[in-house]
Amino acid sequence: MLGLNRKDSGLFLLVICLTALAPFLLNPFPEGSELAQFNAGYPDLMQRFMIFGIFAIGFNILFGLTGYLSFGHAAFLGVGSYAGVWMMKLLTVNVVPAIIMSVIVAGLFSLVVGFISLRRSGIYFSILTLAFAQMSFALAYSVLTPITNGETGLQLSLNDPRILGISQTVDGSIPAANFFGIEMRDSLELAMGGWLFTFNAGYYLAAIVMLISFYIAIRIFRSPFGMMLRAVKSNQQRMSYTGLNTRPYALTAFVISGMYAGLAGGLMVAMDPLAGAERMYWTASGEVVLMTILGGAGTLLGPIIGASAIKYFENIFSKINDTVLHGWFSFMPDGLQDFVVAIIHPFIGKGWHLTLGLMFMLVVIFLPGGLMEGINRLRIWFGKRINGRQQAPDHAPATSS
Amino acid sequence: MSILEVNNVNKNFGGLKALNNVNLQVEAGTVHAIIGPNGAGKSTLLNCFVGRLEPDTGSVTFDGESLLGIKPFQINQLGVSRVFQTPEIFGALTLIExxxxxxxxxxxxAFHMEPWRSVGSEAGLHEQAMEMLSDVGLDAKADELAGQLSRGDKRRLELAMCLVQDPKLLLLDEPTAGMSRGDTNNTIDLMKRIAQRGVTMVVIEHDMHVVFSLAEKISVLAQGTVIVEDVPEKIKGDPRVQDAYLGGAHL
Incomplete structure (x- = not known):
């Protein structure tokens, strides 16, 4: 299918189905039930899954394939966001020019940063990218305020020119971001029994863009070019004595991942036309590293899984507070109930970082290949159990998908 | 016709004269061995051919083009491949890759980007690579990771990686070091087959058995200078060579 081999086609189809049916799959608990707070099927969070999925897929092309660990990729996401909002201020609130411009501007910026940073490798490369991102962050808050609107953040206003669209609607409000007339915030709600499913236009746009990005990533992984990128990670010395110029390979991977980050930034402003400098802060760069490693660097599906896992934790675990816990453990006698809640307390609400940190440690120690390694191990284990009855268990090859 | 010409090459490391006015002519289609005691400057000389080191003075010309001042990947693109003393392979990739x-x-x-093309559709190239692997006896392991091979196998893989490029000049830095007798003999056979195809080879080697079964010409390097250059039969009995190797054994 689409020039993919059978295994990759299967994987791609699976991802298409999962994203298309996400509003159902992520809302397994009926509305109003105790467990409804674990539902992730609301537009804002589903959009985040897709957007950060794109960010991590792109980051994985650099880090997973070439092994260059960038600590500054949030800068490209931030730059993409600003470019997107500017398009919506100057041209039109149609999201297409905004998204395209985000990718272009982030690509150009990553070309400059990559050209300089790739003169070094290893930790020095990481530090250079970190320095660039922090510089961008600081500039956005200070001298570049005319472009970035400083601490307030860049947003749409009633007197923007919008030469291809309208400055304000008939009733005097800011026009809503749309895709050729379909507003991003438009949602279709479907009530079935106790369940409520939301199909959001913005989510489906983000999902389609994510699927295209994922498809491109598969093609890159399977191309001779992708093989060269893995060679960069494995042995640069051998590469150059084999007649290959390593620098442009690494730089191209860097720019591609920068464009993916810009695309994510563009989609963010398409969903919510607002760009702030905090998107470029180093913790944001660190987050995409965590996503990629948690899911499995160098695998196709890993970054999407990692991004979704972290965004789920951030949005769901942080909502659980002591009151909710008391509700859960109300069947216990008072003293015991307080004790149990006190023990769980540091791991929930504002403490969700602690849970995430522990999970990350467990994954890195026991599953160095990330959650994807866990999934593959399970598959092999189940495969053995099924095959074991029919034939002698054969040695499963270590494949990554 | 000489394919590789080295003229008056000098290389100093601080106060140490690693190469002292080295002259060397390698005839096209021959196997040329460079021997000499440890520290004679053999590897330094080889490094000057592939762009890893730049000589202080002198010239290195391959097929009429200077190899000085250009990058290793450019030298390879001219048709020079090198096998290293410690095998340099892509450990995280499979043998066929x-x-x-x-x-x-x-x-x-040196740089090519067509991300829409898939490796799986490169049947001709895949077949060529498989043939090369079976040539060195590694075709059964084509889908294994190269990092897991034994040292001898890694060396044969590296040789296959160089040969698949059909190089005009193949440089080998101690290709049998650390190999068992059996592996060494296999490698000699392999190299003889390569030589029959007309590939020019420059071999650095300590194992005299290897040198004398392969080389058509031998240069003896001692303390950074070529002291003798001759056919194997003459080298064997040359007193200067024995002197260089045994040092002052007769003192």
């Missing part, structure tokens, strides 16, 4: 990468480099040049 290891051999396909040099083949791509030969066909598509």
């Amino acid at each position: 290891n051999v396909m990468i040099p083949a791509f480099a030969k066909r598509d040049g």
Whole structure:
């Protein structure tokens, strides 16, 4: 299918189905039930899954394939966001020019940063990218305020020119971001029994863009070019004595991942036309590293899984507070109930970082290949159990998908 | 006709004269061995051919083009491949990928980007790489990771990676070091087959058995200078060579 081999086609189809049916799959608990707070099927969070999925897929092309660990990729996401909002201020609130411009501007910026940073490798490369991102962050808050609107953040206003669209609607409000007339915030709600499913236009746009990005990533992984990128990670010395110029390979991977980050930034402003400098802060760069490693660097599906896992934790675990816990453990006698809640307390609400940190440690120690390694191990284990009855268990090859 | 010409090459490391006015002519289609005691400057000389080191003075010309001042990948693109003393392979990639990468480099040049093309559709190149692997006896392991091979196998893989490029000049830095007798003999046979195809080879080697069964010409390097250059039969009995190797054994 689409020039993919059978295994990759299967994987791609699976991802298409999962994203298309996400509003159902992520809302397994009926509305109003105790467990409804674990539902992730609301537009804002589903959009985040897709957007950060794109960010991590792109980051994985650099880090997973070439092994260059960038600590500054949030800068490209931030730059993409600003470019997107500017398009919506100057041209039109149609999201297409905004998204395209985000990718272009982030690509150009990553070309400059990559050209300089790739003169070094290893930790020095990481530090250079970190320095660039922090510089961008600081500039956005200070001298570049005319472009970035400083601490307030860049947003749409009633007197923007919008030469291809309208400055304000008939009733005097800011026009809503749309895709050729379909507003991003438009949602279709479907009530079935106790369940409520939301199909959001913005989510489906983000999902389609994510699927295209994922498809491109598969093609890159399977191309001779992708093989060269893995060679960069494995042995640069051998590469150059084999007649290959390593620098442009690494730089191209860097720019591609920068464009993916810009695309994510563009989609963010398409969903919510607002760009702030905090998107470029180093913790944001660190987050995409965590996503990629948690899911499995160098695998196709890993970054999407990692991004979704972290965004789920951030949005769901942080909502659980002591009151909710008391509700859960109300069947216990008072003293015991307080004790149990006190023990769980540091791991929930504002403490969700602690849970995430522990999970990350467990994954890195026991599953160095990330959650994807866990999934593959399970598959092999189940495969053995099924095959074991029919034939002698054969040695499963270590494949990554 | 000499394919590789080295004229008056000097290289100093601080106060140490590693190469002192080295002159060398390698005839096209021959196997030329460079021998000499430890520290004679053999590896330094080889490094000057592939762009790893730049001589202080002198010239290195390959096929009429200077090899000085250009990058290792450019030298390879001219048709010079090198096998290292410690095998340099892509450990995290499979054997077949290891051999396909040099083949791509030969066909598509130093940088090539067509991300829409898939490796799976490169049947011709895949077949070529498989043939090369079976030539060195590694075809059964084509889908294994190269990093898991034994040292001898890694060396043979590296040789296959160089040969798939069909080089005009093949440089080998101690190709049998650390190999068992059996592996060494296999490697000698392999190299004889390569030589029959007309590939010019420059071999650095300590094992005299290897040198005398392969080389058509031998240069003896001692303290950075070529002291003798001759055919193997004459080298064996040359007193200067024995002196260089045994030092002052007769004192």
